[in-house]
Amino acid sequence: MVMSWIFTGILGISIVFACVTGQGSALAAAIPKGAQNGITLAISMAGAISLWSGVGKLMEHAGFTAFLSRLLRPVLHRVFPSTKTDITAAGYLSANICANFLGLGNAATPMGIQAARRLAKGKDYATNELCRLIVLNTASIQLIPATVAAVRVSQGCQTPFDILPAVWITSFCSAGLGLTAAWIMGKVWHNG
Amino acid sequence: MVDYIVPCLLFAAAAATLRKKENAYDLMLSGAADGLKLMVRLLPCLILLLTAVGMLRASGAIEILSNWLSPFFSLFGIPPETAMLVLIRPISGSAALAVGADLMAQYGVDSLIGRTAAIMLGSTETTFYTISVYFGAAGIQKTRYTLPAALIADLTGFIVASITAKWLF
Numbered sequence: 384m385v386m387s388w389i390f391t392g393i394l395g396i397s398i399v400f401a402c403v404t405g406q407g408s409a410l411a412a413a414i415p416k417g418a419q420n421g422i423t424l425a426i427s428m429a430g431a432i433s434l435w436s437g438v439g440k441l442m443e444h445a446g447f448t449a450f451l452s453r454l455l456r457p458v459l460h461r462v463f464p465s466t467k468t469d470i471t472a473a474g475y476l477s478a479n480i481c482a483n484f485l486g487l488g489n490a491a492t493p494m495g496i497q498a499a500r501r502l503a504k505g506k507d508y509a510t511n512e513l514c515r516l517i518v519l520n521t522a523s524i525q526l527i528p529a530t531v532a533a534v535r536v537s538q539g540c541q542t543p544f545d546i547l548p549a550v551w552i553t554s555f556c557s558a559g560l561g562l563t564a565a566w567i568m569g570k571v572w573h574n575g
Numbered sequence: 576m577v578d579y580i581v582p583c584l585l586f587a588a589a590a591a592t593l594r595k596k597e598n599a600y601d602l603m604l605s606g607a608a609d610g611l612k613l614m615v616r617l618l619p620c621l622i623l624l625l626t627a628v629g630m631l632r633a634s635g636a637i638e639i640l641s642n643w644l645s646p647f648f649s650l651f652g653i654p655p656e657t658a659m660l661v662l663i664r665p666i667s668g669s670a671a672l673a674v675g676a677d678l679m680a681q682y683g684v685d686s687l688i689g690r691t692a693a694i695m696l697g698s699t700e701t702t703f704y705t706i707s708v709y710f711g712a713a714g715i716q717k718t719r720y721t722l723p724a725a726l727i728a729d730l731t732g733f734i735v736a737s738i739t740a741k742w743l744f
Contacts, residue, residue, distance in 0.1 A: 385666065385703075386667060386670075389670060390623065390624075390627055393627040393628070393631050394627060395629065396631065397627075397630040397631050397634040397636055399634075399636075400635050400636035400637070400639060401634035401636075402738065403635075404639075406634050409634070410630055410633050412633065413626075413630045413632065413633035413634075414626055414629070416627030417628065417629030418625070419632065420625045420680075421621040421622030421624070421625035421626060422621075422622055424625065424673075424676050425617060425618040425621045425622070427586035428614065429610075429611065432610050432613065432614050433611045433614065434610070435610065436606045436607060436609050436610030436613065436669070437604065438584070438585055438674060440603060440605060440609070441588035441591075441592045441606065442588045444592050444595065444597055444671065445587075445588055445594075447588070447591070447593065450595050457578040474634045492708065493683050495709060496708070496709060496713070499713040503713040503715055506715075507716045508716070508718075509710065509715050509719045509721055513713065513715070513721075514718075514720060514724060515707050516709070516726050517705065517721050517725060518720055518728055520705050520709065521699075521705045521706070521725040522725075523697075525698075527580070527581060527584065527603070528696070531693050534679065535679065535693055538689070540684040540685065542685075544578070545744075546578060546693050547669040548577060548692075548743060549694045549736070549740060549743045550694055550697040551636075551710070552735065553694055553698035553732055553739055554699075554732065556731055556732070557698060557728045557729065560727060561725060561728025561731065564664070564724045565720065565721075565724040568723065568724055569720070570622065572720045
């Protein structure tokens with residue numbers, strides 16, 4: 384439903400602005416051109432996306448997630464104290480974070496939902512740890528941003544992965560500040 | 576250094592799967608087929624959204640809106656050209672892809688704006704979608720400070736993306 388509003392809204396805004404700027408013919412020409420751009424983008428992305436989800440399947444079977452989870456344990460205990468006692472939650476949580484890190488969105492979400500159910504502890508409000516889990520998930524810490532790389536390739540980029548260090552620094556900062564903000568707000572926010 | 580990360584990761588994934596005596600090639604084939612299915616689902620979205628974004632660009636709306644929002648974005652050091660991307664990123668992933676691709680085409684994929692857009696796309700998530708999926712599944716009514724905290728994380732991402740695009744290239 385949200386998308387219907389966004390799509391219709393964009394069309395309405397375009398028409399109003401085209402009337403004001405007198406760009407009517409450009410507006411009309413943009414319609415078939417945009418549709419063509421859409422299919423060009425999709426086709427030129429398809430190769431990289433498809434290959435990468437093949438790699439994702441391999442990483443799942445090769446046990447990369449399990450390996451990373453072990454490395455993550457000490458950090459996990461600090462950010463989510465209840466994982467010290469709740470082994471099941473710890474398992475789901477680290478699987479969620481590691482799958483996200485490896486870009487395995489399909490594997491990450493079900494694990495994250497299981498973790499969220501454990502951290503919710505049957506309450507109807509979001510516990511501090513649940514808030515932190517979601518902030519961590521929205522900050523998107525990712526080793527290889529494959530989708531963006533595919534978009535860059537489709538636009539003729541020769542070095543699609545040269546943004547990797549920048550992406551790592553950026554998502555690390557946003558996760559860090561998001562968690563800090565959540566931690567501070569968790570101290571002052573009343574329950575419910 | 577960075578150049579070897581992706582090739583080596585590819586090799587390591589295949590070698591580690593082989594070591595477990597699993598059929599690495601077949602697994603990859605089925606994964607790649609899943610990826611194509613995902614693309615087929617994404618394709619109609621991209622057609623609709625690139626049409627909408629193309630109209631918005633042709634009408635002059637993006638330029639005018641960016642100019643209006645420019646003082647606000649400059650305050651945070653975010654290039655005003657990326658205003659549309661910043662606004663749509665937390666709401667819709669496919670729309671953000673369309674806007675990002677439009678920015679790369681408009682300004683050049685290796686330009687400052689093109690790179691900033693790519694870093695923003697790579698380091699943020701569809702916040703509202705994520706929140707609704709997780710809280711929906713866990714049956715949470717009161718989200719408390721989750722949304723503001725997640726939006727602070729997003730804003731940090733947009734600001735740091737603008738900085739790293741400038742300083743690392």
